[in-house]
Amino acid sequence: MADQKAPMTCGIDLGTTNSAIAFIDEHGKAQVIQNTDNERITPSVVLFEEKEVIVGKIAKNSAVAAPDRVVQFVKRHIGEEGWVKTYFGTEYTPETISALILKRIVQDAEKVSGGKVGSVVITVPAYFNEVERKATQDAGTIAGLNVVSILNEPTAAALAYGLDRLGEKKRVLVYDLGGGTFDVTIIEIDGTKIDVLATDGERRLGGIDWDDEIINMVSEKFQAEHGIDPRNDLEACQDLRNKAEDAKISLSKLDKVRILCQCQGKTTKIELTRDEFEKITKGLLDQTETYLGVVLQKAKLAWKDIGTVLLVGGMTRMPAVQGMIQRVTGLKPETGINPDECVAMGAAYYNAVLALQAKPSEEPELALQGDALKESIDEEVMILLQGVEVTNVNSHSLGIVGIHKKTGKLVAYKMIPKNTPIPADITKPFGTEKENQVSVQIKIVEGEGETPEDCTEIGMCEIKDLPKGHPAGSIIDVTYSYSVDGRLQVTGKDRISGKEARVEIVRASGMDDKEIKEAKKDVVEMEVG
Known part of the structure; x- marks a missing residue:
């Protein structure tokens, strides 16, 4: 091999x-x-x-x-x-x-x-x-x-x-519904160039959530019959999770399945039809459908501009997913x-x-x-x-914490907006807060919120030992450089003195080099x- x-x-x-x-x-x-x-x-x-x-x-x-x-x-x-x-x-x-x-x-x-x-x-x-x-x-x-x-x-x-x-030119919509995550992305293939135009999704939406709906439905029926909630029993809940997953997979081919739930010596047999399954999980499927329109709008396209739909992830074998995709896009997914x-x-x-x-x-x-x-x-x-x-494009906005001139409140300014093609280098001027400021802290955030609290702080860059005597509002040029492998480098430079500081973002949480x-x-x- x-x-x-x-x-x-x-x-x-x-x-x-x-x-x-x-x-x-x-x-x-x-x-x-x-x-x-x-x-x-x-x-x-x-x-x-x-x-x-x-x-x-x-x-x-x-x-x-x-x-x-x-x-x-x-x-x-x-x-x-x-x-x-x-x-x-x-x-x-x-x-x-x-x-x-x-x-x-x-x-x-x-x-x-x-x-x-x-x-x-x-x-x-x-x-x-x-x-x-x-x-x-x-x-x-x-x-x-x-x-x-x-x-x-x-x-x-x-x-x-x-x-x-690769010789063809077409725009492809990729609908990726996996076991735990969901993304929808529009990609343009032109010659040997593959460009991501827009992407969006949820990091906690996937097959597990469909399983959970089956688990909840079965557990509620079991509890009504026996007065016991199998979700509170570790072994019974795990057994039910395995059976829920098997039922979900089977319902992509069968019209109905039987689920045997056992807990503390009690047993309940429950029949689940495909129609019932699609009904209890409709809210989840609707969530994914919403993102189709969002991404199309972000790419500034119409459905007539999409030539192919790719389905990724085992969850896309469900007839409800394929039917929804065909209804919304007017295209039969690529098989x-x-x-x-x-x-x-x-x-x-x-x-x-x-x-x-x-x-x-x-x-x-x-x-x-x-x-x-x-x-x-x-x-x-x-x-x-x-x-x-x-x-590729970046999936989350990258910004800087600053002070709003009129309100005096902290705000998260977008430096590299979501869905910007990468690599990207963007420089913007910011003014110091007060006169005689001898150091400047650049707080780097990620997210779509307008305030720092609604974003995630991922790092900080500090320019130290600035000369005294600078007036308030002295310009600091801040550059965000985002590489193709998704690494961010931030540089801050004082225009008057030329002093600068640079940092490559290393996540604030998780494992450090020694722990790794x-x-x-x-x-x-x-x-x-």
Whole structure:
């Protein structure tokens, strides 16, 4: 399957409920690598035993018997300050648990393929913020991986779909409804250019929420019959969650299913029809529909301007989703890509693009991987990949805290508005608050709110030792530089003295370099099955 001599160029879809890895084969095509269970996707579930950690199918199947030692849906907590789980005396952050999932995926890929995983591109929801993106990269580092880029999932899906269609010009709407997150993105493919025009979504809206509606409906009926709420029993609730997920999946093909709920020796059988399921989850589907119009408006387009609709994520197999998409857009969704696998495949393609375009003087390790690709893949494919250009947009506004001239209240000024094409460099002048000000603090925020309280502070830049005697209102030029991999550098420069300060934003919460290094050592030494 893989060249024994050269490391594989890989892409990883680190999902809320399932994860996958793909590599670029000798023909320049992205291929998903099966795990050691002979399955193409691996459940993102972790079971903690005293002497080992188990990831995947066995962990998921153990959730009922040992719910207190199983972690699911950790992606919803990535980058979340203070979220820690303790097992057998060891603390695990979302980044560490995600690293264990990555380790299992890579471990299996190397065992099955006989090759060695080289650099990787890991995908994230388009609506992830800076904290969540950096936390995902940290997870890769802790797992011992060389993460060369963090790529938006809809962009990866568009790459997987569009690589064979790069000669065409079309606008593609990507509707990405996964296990825990939701994004909708409009992308333009023109020649070898792939440009993201607009994106929006919710980081906590996905298949889990559809499962919860089934769980609530069944639990209420069980409680009415037996006076017991199975949601308050850890084992019964986990068993019901598994059955709710199975029922949801089955209802994409069947008209009705039966759910057996058991708790404290009591049993209830409940029939759920597809119509009933669609009725109790209509509010969730309506939420996603709202974003279709929002993104279309942000891209300044009409539905007649959209040529293709891509569905990403296992949840898009639901007939209600496909019907809603067709009703709103007037287009039948593209069926030529696998919604569970296209993100990992697109990430592998993007890794190949980066490797083939890498300069040895700037990225020697990645350039070596590019040289290996040049020797192994077809020349026609190599030339195609070398010419690919991907332009993304930022999913959240980046701003600065200032004082409103008229009200004197603190406000969040937008420096780089949401959906600005990146890379972006924007400079704006700001005045000092008072005379004889010898230092200036630049507070950097992320979000759409008009006040600092409604945004997230992600860093600070301070100019010190300014000369005395400056009048109030002296100009400080503030520059925000946002790179293609989603990293932000902020520079503040005093016009009079020329003094400046520069900072690359490192998230205020989560793990620092020392903690990452220690966690990496622990994960590398840990037995993961």
